[in-house]
Amino acid sequence: MTLEERYNPQSVELKWQKYWAEKGLYRTDMDAAREKFYCLEMFPYPSGKIHMGHVRNYAIGDVIARWKSMRGYNVLHPMGWDAFGLPAENAAIKQGVHPAQWTYENIGYMKQQLQRMGLSYDWDREVATCSPEYYRWNQWFFLKMLERNLAYKRSSFVNWCQSCTTVLANEQVINGKCWRCDSEVIQKELEQWFFRITHYAEELLEGCEKLTGWPENVVAMQKNWIGKSEGVEMDFSVDGQEEKIRIFTTRPDTLWGATFVCIAPGHFLSEKLVADKEKLNAVKAKYGEMEEKEGLFTGHYAVNPMNNEKIPIYVANFVLMEYGTGAIMSVPAHDQRDFEFAKKYNLPIRVVIAPENDAGNGRSGETVKSPGLRVSGSPGHSLTEAYEGEGILVNSGKFNGMRSEVAKKEIGIFIEEKGLGRRVINYKLRDWGISRQRYWGTPIPVVYCRKCGIVPVDDKDLPVVLPEDVKFTGKGGSPLLDSEDFLRTGCPRCGGEARRETDTMDTFVDSSWYFLRYCSKKDEDALDKDNIAYWMPVDQYIGGVEHAVLHLLYSRFFTRVIRDIGILDFDEPFTNLLTQGMVCMETLKCPEHGWLFPEEAKDEKCVQCGREIARGRVEKMSKSKKNVVDPDHLIDRYGADTSRLFSLFAAPPEKDLEWADKGVEGAYRFLNRMWGIVYKNRDVLRVMRDRLEYTDSSRVTDHALRLLRKTHQTIKRVSTDIEREYHFNTAIAGLMELVNELSAFQPQSDEDRAVLKHSIETALLLLSPFSPHIAEELWEAMGNEPSIFGQKWPQWDEETAREEEIELVIQVNGKVRSKVMVPHGLADEEIKQRTMNEPRIKEILGDKTIRKIFVVKGKLVNIVM
RNA sequence: GCCGGAGUGGCGGAAUUGGUAGACGCAAGGGACUUAAAAUCCCUCGGAACUUAGUUCCGUGACGGUUCGAGUCCGUCCUUCGGCACCA
Secondary structure, eight states: OOOOSSOOHHHHHHHHHHHHHHHTTTOOOOOTTSOEEEEEEOOOOOOSSOOHHHHHHHHHHHHHHHHHHHTTOEEEOOOOBOOOSHHHHHHHHHHOOOHHHHHHHHHHHHHHHHHHTTOOOOGGGOOBTTSHHHHHHHHHHHHHHHHTTOEEEEEEEEEEETTTTEEEOGGGEETTEETTTOOBEEEEEEEEEEEOGGGGHHHHHHHGGGOTBSOHHHHHHHHHHHOEEEEEEEEEEETTSSOEEEEEESOGGGGGGOOEEEEOTTSHHHHHHOSOHHHHHHHHHTTTOOSSOOEEEEEEEEEETTTTEEEEEEEETTSOSSSTTSEEEEOTTTOHHHHHHHHHTTOOBOOOEEOGGGTTSSOOOOOBOSTTOBOTTSTTOBOSSOOOSOOEEOSSGGGTTOBHHHHHHHHHHHHHHTTSEEEEEEESOOOEEOEEOOSSSOBOOEEEETTTEEEEOOGGGOOOOOOSOOOOOOSSSOGGGGOHHHHEEEOTTTOSEEEEOOOEEOTTTGGGSHHHHTTSOTTSOTTOHHHHHHHOSBSEEEEEGGGTTHHHHHHHHHHHHHHHHTSOOOSOSBSBEEEEOOEEEEEEEETTTEEEOGGGEETTEETTTOOBOEEEEEEEOOGGGTOOOOHHHHHHHHOHHHHHHHHHHSSOTTSOEEOOHHHHHHHHHHHHHHHHHHHHTHHHHHHOOSOOOTTOOTTSOHHHHHHHHHHHHHHHHHHHHHHTTTOHHHHHHHHHHHHHHHHHOOOOSHHHHHHHHHHHHHHHHHHTTTSHHHHHHHHHHTTOOSOGGGSOOOOOOHHHHSOSEEEEEEEETTEEEEEEEEETTOOHHHHHHHHHHOHHHHHHHTTOOOOEEEEETTTEEEEEO
């Protein structure tokens, strides 16, 4: 074939995309003889177009997949669509398009965009979670979980987004706002379906220890979210009544400092103990508000079982009903919240923990009545805040003098022995509310029968398919409520009339197991055990850190549920996780027109009004701030290879990437140089038949030997940089160095030409995972059979890669004073000798005494005077 | 407040276990080619000083410490970005 003089990314890329598709190069099959590698990128929501975050995410994944494949692994690299969700339904309301049509059109466009990027996906395994073939398995899992009591329905206060008119899970509320539309979330009481994720709380927490291939911050966030705490539960009886208040505390060591008890407004006793319902309702109304602590004295007293002291009972807005027992003992001296409350309501504050260095200074910790907070024994010393640290117990009966860490355990044991309470473990993690009052999701497969109550749909009747003939009015309430055909059904148990559940599932259910679906092809059994056993777990998962809790926690939960159902036999779905940084860009603002797209600014001026623009902070690319680059434009202009290369070169994958148009030009220049080298040498290269035998290097010039050495050094560098933490940016920098040497190289002999050919071919192999099309094109242009991806990853030879001489750095008292070239493997004595013979060093040393000489082999000498 | 990152030239970023700070790229400046421009190629490029072929000093957020030697380890602090936040 003939090679064009000029690099034309468009024609090259389309040519090879077609070739790869026709040959089915990325189709994968199970092969027990080969070691597998499952490389997965988080699948996208089909919003319409891909953005630069996707480009980066998929470029990273593609390099890993192609690289592992060239290293001999049987690589699974699938892609699909997280296709259920609100935007489709909102589009239906606004534009009158059916969500299915809207979604599938978006998928069509985005798929073409991904193909244009030259990604090595096995499209035979593509999934769209909105297809009944997919979501029937959501329903199947639901039924299995119902059987195992892992799915249940209950009434509860839920997070309700008024704009999306649906419920949100705790994980989906961000600073009191909806994670999707950012509008205020209110509390509403509703009947909801839940998944009992708390059943696995301990296991999910313990499993964190096994996540050694995950970023530490993500593991920390998971642990934090599960939020385990150990403490005791014990009953405080209500004075003069039968009732008891069960409290939970992690600080049993402060029990003697409890000066009042608080119960949540929703606590069952609050109604019983408070006579004035109006006042109670006022506190209830303030529940969950963080600005100010509000309380109401019930008029009743509780008895502290440790010292039989009577302490007042309050209803307090800051006490959570959902955590612990909904009631607490308050120790204002040692808990900041209780302290603030005590201050406001003039309650006593009693010190029972003395900071260790203060212990024994006579502070008795006696009760102080006034809110002036004077602690007796230290005149003028008044508490301004609670002391929450560790210390020595005071004023705590027989536990006085004990260290608080010890006392926590001892008092816990004491309480159990006396039958006053028990040691318990609490988690912040709540059950996962999955009901959504929207149309575009998986129907929950149960029916309501007048006789039988809630009845699950039979397995054989799955999937429960979404009806198509529904109206999207946007008036709130699920559109499913209007579909008579859908609603009316028979009871699977008694055959009588029944009504279908109209709630659909949270879309996070869909993404909690999609990685298992990919293990089998479209026409195969969705949960084929052999396929799953072969491919799972995912060896490398790549996605944004925004899913650090939500999706990743749900997936870990689902994996355990499916394990317990008996379909798989491992615990963790993702062995290694890479959370890529955000793609950021500078924001531009016009004083008149507000945020500007990059193309709306020319020469620091707004193209509309000519006013001077302000350059703002570098922020995550977002449509609202208009600091975006359209991947379509980018690929039209530079091609996929350049776009991929730059997004990998500009920063290591886990760090944020600052987009710079000029940087893209640099990547483009580099590929042009590569092209130019092959073009310049095209005739020579095609003639050369085979590679040089390195054993006979006598006729190779020094110049060529250096190139050969550099080539092997580069193989080593690129390989180890990819291997070690996927540092593609330094790998590419290494490749650039090699290409710089290649452009300068002038072959003098046939042997030189053989070296050149070997070196160029190596460069192309090393480049191929990053910029696959150009590598493929130039590989072919050199007279090789396609595809380059059928080739093995090159191996370096240590001997060839080694420098003949090393540059020895000579330091005097730790400062670099000279450098000399020395051969390899000199003995320390010899090195010292040569160092001393350096004129420059002689000059510096003069006749001063040398105290010591440090030699770092192959690198450096430090003379200490 | 708690937990976790990060701070290195004009900029993005290198520096594998404590051993030459600034690889590679961008921008900038100078030169070659060209009628000219673009493209391409070559050179310079942390700061300061001096007796300027070179040499010395300073320099990795700040201040201390350990060490023959610290961007890297330890301590204290500052700034900044994420996450969690009345979870008892």
